[in-house]
Amino acid sequence: MSFMEQIKKRWISNNTLLCVGLDPDLDKIPSRFREMEFPLYEFNKYIIDATYQYVCCYKPQIAYYNGVGKERDLELTIDYIHSTYPGIPVILDAKRGDIGSTAEMYVKEAFSRYKADSVTVNPYMGGDTLQPFLDQKDKATILLCRTSNPGAVDLQNLLIEGKPLYLHVAQKAANEWNKNNNIILVVGATYPDELKEIREVIGDMPFLTPGIGAQGGDVEKAVKAGTTPDGNGMIINSSRGIIYASNPGEAAKSLRDEINLYR
């Protein structure tokens, strides 16, 4: 089953738009995991076992692993999700993007090495650099469109031909690049007006929406602005807000329920 089919199924069968971000920091995880051979993997297993019923997918951010030489923990984590909870897809958050021949290697990294189902990509080098990702019909390519951080305005809001750059990205994605129907857009929860504006121009293309929890995004505003008319269309990520909660299972359930209130 393709990523898009899996995520749509999971939105409905498990009634959830929540994505838990697996961004474990060795300095912040409980000390009992630190002495283990694969500390980040063991911590992730604890998070996954506590939250799997409440999520539509998981999103490990690659820097938390390769920044500290823990790539094996990432491989083991993705393998654990697929083998223990089949039907829950994995987004590798790597924000790749480079000329075509290098992009081919990034495709191998995400899909052959790590066996992710989807990957985040920076679209600013243009359509040819996205093609190797988009050619993977069963995988989803998640393009940065309007990110959640305060400095997003520096470039993404610049007006070009009267329109902010992020709208150009959204429209190119919807009208030119999405021949295989496998594009998702990153639009942060911290900017609900932009969520609404982008939703209006792109129809029902899904959003990956980070910025809930630690970054302070408002759940009600984000869900109301970003969902499609059927109450789906969003993958809403929280990383630190869930993984460092005293009870991650309860935190995931409560965020899923809060999201569902406004769908």
Ligand code: OMP
């Ligand atoms: P928390 O703020 O801890 O919930 O983490 C947010 C996660 O989403 C991190 O893995 C970020 O790298 C990622 N992210 C953003 O925070 N903002 C964006 O605009 C895009 C992403 C992303 O692509 O996932």
